[in-house]
Amino acid sequence: MDVTIFPPFVAQVMLILVGAISLVALVGIAYNYSLVINGREELAKIAALENEVKQLQAEVKEIRGWMAKAQLKEGVPQDKVPRPDKVKPEGTAEVKKIQTEVWQAFIDDYNNLAASMDVPKAAEACVNFVKSHKLQMLICVEPHDSASGRKTPMYAPVDETEISNFWAWPIPGQEEDFVVVPNPLPEYDEKLHNKGGMKETFASNYETGTFHQIQVKLPAHFKQHLGSWSITQPGVIRVK
Numbered sequence: 001m002d003v004t005i006f007p008p009f010v011a012q013v014m015l016i017l018v019g020a021i022s023l024v025a026l027v028g029i030a031y032n033y034s035l036v037i038n039g040r041e042e043l044a045k046i047a048a049l050e051n052e053v054k055q056l057q058a059e060v061k062e063i064r065g066w067m068a069k070a071q072l073k074e075g076v077p078q079d080k081v082p083r084p085d086k087v088k089p090e091g092t093a094e095v096k097k098i099q100t101e102v103w104q105a106f107i108d109d110y111n112n113l114a115a116s117m118d119v120p121k122a123a124e125a126c127v128n129f130v131k132s133h134k135l136q137m138l139i140c141v142e143p144h145d146s147a148s149g150r151k152t153p154m155y156a157p158v159d160e161t162e163i164s165n166f167w168a169w170p171i172p173g174q175e176e177d178f179v180v181v182p183n184p185l186p187e188y189d190e191k192l193h194n195k196g197g198m199k200e201t202f203a204s205n206y207e208t209g210t211f212h213q214i215q216v217k218l219p220a221h222f223k224q225h226l227g228s229w230s231i232t233q234p235g236v237i238r239v240k
Contacts, residue, residue: 123162202235
């Protein structure tokens with residue numbers, strides 16, 4: 001039987017039913033074999049097997065009930081249920097549109113830039129990228145300090161691309177809100193990770209060593225108010 005003609009839930013239930021029926025058949029074989037052997041010990045096992053058979057029969061009956069309810073819920077005959085791979089989900093385009101963040105195009109552009117930092121004019125490309133996207137550049141002036149009880153790093157703006165560690169893109173219509181990505185030009189090493197504010201700003205796969213490429217999976221979110229920058233949500237990056 002081709003289980004793909006059933007909806008996913010019903011198909012799963014059918015698999016459970018087939019497994020249960022197979023188990024019942026095996027129990028029946030064991031039962032007949034035990035009758036041939038005879039003996040007290042075998043009879044005790046038979047009694048146990050009989051109980052298991054009764055329990056399995058009850059489970060099969062319950063599974064059949066689930067199947068009937070599922071088919072009724074679908075509202076169509078079983079042989080008329082369309083294959084799941086042939087059904088186009090309703091509202092797919094609308095769902096994708098809603099789920100696409102306003103900053104996604106910027107992140108796509110950034111990842112394309114970050115993937116080409118090994119070219120001769122990479123520094124110039126970074127300067128042009130900052131200008132074209134009207135980014136604000138930041139550095140971490142004080143990282144997380146457990147001794148003082150400060151849980152988040154402190155950030156400050158800078159004017160030169162090559163010394164910046166973070167780039168902040170203004171979210172349209174949200175004057176104080178920014179999405180933030182790392183400057184992809186410098187090498188990502190232990191110093192930048194531990195003392196540059198990176199480990200507090202982004203979750204990453206970094207453990208040790210030096211890496212030359214960064215990919216942003218999710219940008220960090222910052223708030224800028226009266227010249228003061230603070231992180232509101234960490235991002236996710238991958239170094240390689």
